[in-house]
Amino acid sequence: MAEKKTIKKVVETPDNRLEVLKTYKMYMGGKFPRTESGRYYKPLNEQGKALANMCLGSRKDVRNAVVAARAAFSGWSGKTAYNRAQILYRIAEMLETRKAQFIEELMQQGSSKKQANAEVLASIEAMVYYAGWADKYQQVFSGVNPVSGSYFNFSVYEPTGVVSVIAPENSSLLGLVSVIASTIVGGNTAVVLASENKPLCSITFAEVLATSDVPGGVVNVITGKLKELAEYMASHMDVNAIVYARADKKIEDQIESLSVKNLKRVHNFFVSDWMREAHLSPYRIIDLQEVKTTWHPIEVIGASGSGY
C-alpha cells in the first residue's frame, strides 16, 4: 500500500502570509533608479503610519531627469500624432488593468473606497480624453493665414520642449495623470515632481508608463520635497516651461522669479477639485505649445489668366 503523501502547497495559510512589500523607486529615462543621493523620507498617512520609504530626490536627480527628458524630446515630438494618440490610449488600457492596485494605494493614502474608485475611473477617462486630442488639437487651433501677397502662410503648434511639472499635492493620481497627459500629448517631455505626502500612485503610474510603449525619458518621475526641488526645477537652463499645480503662493513666486533666467513659460494649473469635467481641456495642451508660422512664396505666372 502506498504511503499517503501530504502535498505541500506553496501557500499554506493565505491569511497569515507575510506580505511582500514594494520598494518605491523613481522613474527616469525609462528605468527605475533609486535617488542618487541615497536619501529617503517617510510620508505618513492620516493615522500617522508611514506609507513607505520614498526616495528623497535631489538636485542631481532633477538634472539627470532633465537630461533624460531632453534626450527623449526629439523622438517623442517627432512621432506621428496618431502614434502618440495610441500610446496615450495604451496608458489608459494599462491603468484600467491595474485599477485594484491604484484603489488600494489611494486608500492607504487616506481615501475612502468610494473616493478611490471614483478617482481611478476619472484618471482613466482623463487619459482617454487626452489621447483623442493628440491628432486633433492641431486642426482645431492651427490654420492657414490669408496674408496679402503671393505667399502660402500657415501657423502650427509645436511642443515647447522639456517641461518641469510640479504635480498636484492632493490629487495624487487624477491630478498627476491629467497634468502629465496634457503635457506629453503634444510632444513635450516631462520631469515630474510627485505629490510629497501621497506619492505611492506616482511610482505605480510610472510602472504603467513603462509598460505602455511610452519611450523612456518622455516622463520622468521624482519623489521628494517641493521646498527643496522647486528651485532646481525652475532654474534649470534646459527646461523650457514649468507647470505648477499646487497652492503655495510663495513657492509659485519663487518659481516665477527663477524662470526668468531663460524665459521659461510658467503655467499655474492649480485647481481645487480635479474631478470637475471642466478641467479636461485642450487649452491645457496649447498652453505648452509654441506657435510656428511658415511663409513660402507662391509662383505668379504673369498675366497667363488661366483658370481652373
Add this chain to the structure above:
Amino acid sequence: MKKEHKLKLGKQSIWQYADAPESTSHIQIKKKYDLFIDGKWVKPESKKYFKTINPATEEVLSEVALAGKKDVDKAVKAARKAYRNVWSKLSGRERAKYIYRIARLLQERAREFSIIESMDGGKAIRESRDVDVPLAAAHFFYTAGWADKLEYAFPNRKVRPLGVAGQVIPWNFPLLMAAWKIAPALACGNTVVLKPAETTPLTALKLAELIQDAGLPEGVVNIVTGAGDTGAAIVNHDDIDKVAFTGSTAVGKLIQSSIVGTGKKLTLELGGKAANIIFEDAPIDQAVEGIINGIYFNQGHVCCAGSRLFVEEPVYKEVIRKLQDRIETLVVGNPLDKNTDIGAINSKEQLKTIENYIKIGKKEGAEFFQSACNVPKKGFWVRPTLFTEVAQSSKIVQEEIFGPVLAVQTFRSVDEVIQKANNTPYGLSAGVWTDKGSKIFNLTSKMRAGVVWANTYNKFDPASPFGGYKESGFGREGGLHGLRPYVRLN
C-alpha cells in the same frame, strides 16, 4: 568654362542716382508735444521735456513731454475709468467700427506718417512708405474685424477682456509696433497706456491726434512719452492687468522679474539672432536678394533679422562674391531720398553699440568686408558690413547686434546646419533657401523659431502671427493667435 562677372563697383560706380527727396512741405510736427491722457493733451507734472532728433541730420525735430510716475498714474486711472464706464460695455461691433476708423484715417494720412517716421527714426522712406505705415493701417483694419467674432477664435469658451494694458514699444518700427499693440488690445475690449521709445515718439503722438479725430472715447488709448523710468512706472503700476513689451531680451527679463507675484499677464517680443540658411540647390540670385533684405532691411534694426548666414560649402564662394557685389550697390544715405536702401542708424547710442561689435568682430579674427560707399558727414551711419571666417563661439555670432552686420558660416550637412542654427538662446525667426520641397519642410519644422521664411525673408502681415521661442519671448502678435494675450477665457 563658366563665365563669371567681376563687377568692379567703387565709390564712383554706375550706381549713382540723381537725388529724389520726398517733400516735407505738407507734414505737421508741433514744436512741443504734451502727454495724451484721457483724450486730452496734458502737461507733464515734472514740467520736463526732452528733445527728439532726426538721426540723419542731428537736427531737433520737436520737444516731447517726459512722463513721470504721477503722469503714468493719471494715464492708468484714465484707462481704468474708460474701461469700466465705456469700453468694456460697448458691443464688439461698436469697438470694431472705432478701430476700422483708425485704419481708414491712417490710410488717408499715410504719406505724412511715412515721412515723419523716416525723419524721426532714420529709416528709408521706401520702407516707411511701403512697409511700416501700410502694414500699421492693415493691422488696425484686420484686427478690427475680430472684435465681434472673438467667440469663434476660442472654441467652447466665453471671452472676456483683461482690463488695462500697459504697453512699451521699441524704436525700430515705431508706428507699426504701436499698431501691433493697440489694435488687439482694443479689439478684445481692453484699454491702453502706451509708451513709445524715447528716440522715436513722434508717430505715436501723431497717432494720438488721429485717435482723437476718430472720436475714440476718452481714455481708451493713452500715450505717455519718456525713457526707461516711464516704462518701469507703467509696468509696475498696481492697476495694470496686462503688460506687453517689445524690446531687448535683457529688459524683457527685468520686466518679467518685476511683475512676479502680481498676477499681471505678460507678453514679450524680444531679441533674435536668426539663422538664414542657403543650400547648394537654392535659387542663388533670389537667395542673395533675400539675404540682403534679411540683414540690411531697416539698417538691421530688426529683431528677426537674418544676422547669421549659413552657406552650404559648394556655393560658398559664389554666394560671398554675389553678396559683396550686391552690397556695393546699396544706396546708403538720406532716409527721405526715394533711392535710399539703408538709412540712418537710429541713435548715437546704437551707432556706438554697432561700431563696438564691428571692432569685436575684427579683433576675434573674422574677415571683414564693408561697402565702399560714401556716407553723409552729419548723422549716424554704418555701411553694410559682412564678416566671414567667424566661429560659432564668436561674439558677433552669439549676440544680437541690431545693425547692418552679417556673420557668415559654412556647413556641409543638413544635420550640422540644424544644430548650428538652433544653437542659440534665441528663437524668433529663421530662413531657408532651397528648391527642394521636402528639404524645406524638414528644415522649417526643425528650426526652433516662431517665424520661418522659406525662399523669402522679412515678410510681415497682420494675419500672420509673429513671436518667438525660447529667450526671444512668448506670446504672439498678429493673426488669430495674437488675440490670446488680451483675453481671459471662461
